[in-house]
Amino acid sequence: xxxxxxxxxxxxxxxxxxxxxxxxxxxxxxxxxxxxxxxxxxxxxxxxxxxxxxxxxxxxxxxxxxxxxxxxxxxxxxxxxxxxxxxxxxxxxxxxxxxxxxxxxxxxxxxxxxxxxxxxxxxxxxxxxx
Amino acid sequence: xxxxxxxxxxxxxxxxxxxxxxxxxxxxxxxxxxxxxxxxxxxxxxxxxxxxxxxxxxxxxxxxxxxxxxxxxxxxxxxxxxxxxxxxxxxxxxxxxxxxxxxxxxxxxxxxxxxxxxxxxxxxxxxxxx
DNA sequence: CTATTTGTTCTATAACTAATAGAGCAAAGG
DNA sequence: CCTTTGCTCTATTAGTTATAGAACAAATAG
Numbered sequence: 001x002x003x004x005x006x007x008x009x010x011x012x013x014x015x016x017x018x019x020x021x022x023x024x025x026x027x028x029x030x031x032x033x034x035x036x037x038x039x040x041x042x043x044x045x046x047x048x049x050x051x052x053x054x055x056x057x058x059x060x061x062x063x064x065x066x067x068x069x070x071x072x073x074x075x076x077x078x079x080x081x082x083x084x085x086x087x088x089x090x091x092x093x094x095x096x097x098x099x100x101x102x103x104x105x106x107x108x109x110x111x112x113x114x115x116x117x118x119x120x121x122x123x124x125x126x127x128x129x130x
Numbered sequence: 131x132x133x134x135x136x137x138x139x140x141x142x143x144x145x146x147x148x149x150x151x152x153x154x155x156x157x158x159x160x161x162x163x164x165x166x167x168x169x170x171x172x173x174x175x176x177x178x179x180x181x182x183x184x185x186x187x188x189x190x191x192x193x194x195x196x197x198x199x200x201x202x203x204x205x206x207x208x209x210x211x212x213x214x215x216x217x218x219x220x221x222x223x224x225x226x227x228x229x230x231x232x233x234x235x236x237x238x239x240x241x242x243x244x245x246x247x248x249x250x251x252x253x254x255x256x257x258x259x260x
Numbered sequence: 261c262t263a264t265t266t267g268t269t270c271t272a273t274a275a276c277t278a279a280t281a282g283a284g285c286a287a288a289g290g
Numbered sequence: 291c292c293t294t295t296g297c298t299c300t301a302t303t304a305g306t307t308a309t310a311g312a313a314c315a316a317a318t319a320g
């Protein structure tokens with residue numbers, strides 16, 4: 001598990017961490033039951049404060065993507081996107097797709113990019129088959 | 131042009147304004163040459179400070195979506211998404227799509243939602259035909 | 261030409277967020 | 291028992307968000 005975090009980015013570190021972990025889950029690199037590194041370990045790897053990692057993990061926990069146990073650490077859980085999540089997510093995707101269209105990217109190219117990204121998740125080596 | 135801005139949202143007002151205007155451009159409700167309200171006017175409409183509107187307009191100008199002229203005000207411009215923009219946008223859409231997949235939304239449903247959103251832009255009454 | 265409208269710039273302030281830091285508590289497991 | 295690990299508390303520094311007021315600059319309308 002290599003998480004690519006840019007300490008110079010304008011995007012907050014805790015958010016980048018959350019995003020990268022979500023992407024790893026989406027790609028199947030992390031599956032139900034996978035363990036995440038301990039907050040202090042991950043913080044040491046990136047040379048950042050463990051409170052920052054803690055915040056990222058807490059966001060993922062609030063969203064139901066991971067479970068946090070003492071001693072065991074952070075473990076990926078099975079999730080079911082509920083209706084409020086879907087509504088919120090659709091609103092966010094509407095804004096992001098609108099940006100591309102407004103900037104002059106053709107509709108079919110936007111859709112193809114989405115398809116390409118989704119395919120890239122599928123083609124990652126996943127190990128969820130029993 | 132009705133912009134739906136939620137003053138109670140955790141999303142910054144200037145960002146909501148920027149997002150709604152981008153969505154209006156994507157939907158064709160605003161086309162090349164369309165005028166946006168004056169900063170002070172729009173601020174008065176929402177009961178917010180004109181500096182907040184200014185910031186939203188400034189973001190849109192930096193992105194090349196509008197032109198700002200003294201006296202004439204803000205005018206929508208034709209834009210061409212360059213390669214850096216597309217790379218950045220693809221990275222952002224990857225994160226957002228990953229979130230839905232990680233939350234357990236099926237791939238085909240994610241793609242259908244994207245298609246639905248893109249269609250909703252297309253079906254808005256546009257007036258760009260000469 | 262004059263006056264007004266509109267964007268632009270400057271300083272300032274209060275409230276909040278991001279990130280760091282250190283200390284210590286609580287529980288789960290070897 | 292004791293180590294590991296999440297969790298909580300307080301604190302500080304730096305940056306962001308939103309508000310506010312004042313003044314300047316240019317382009318248009320009359």
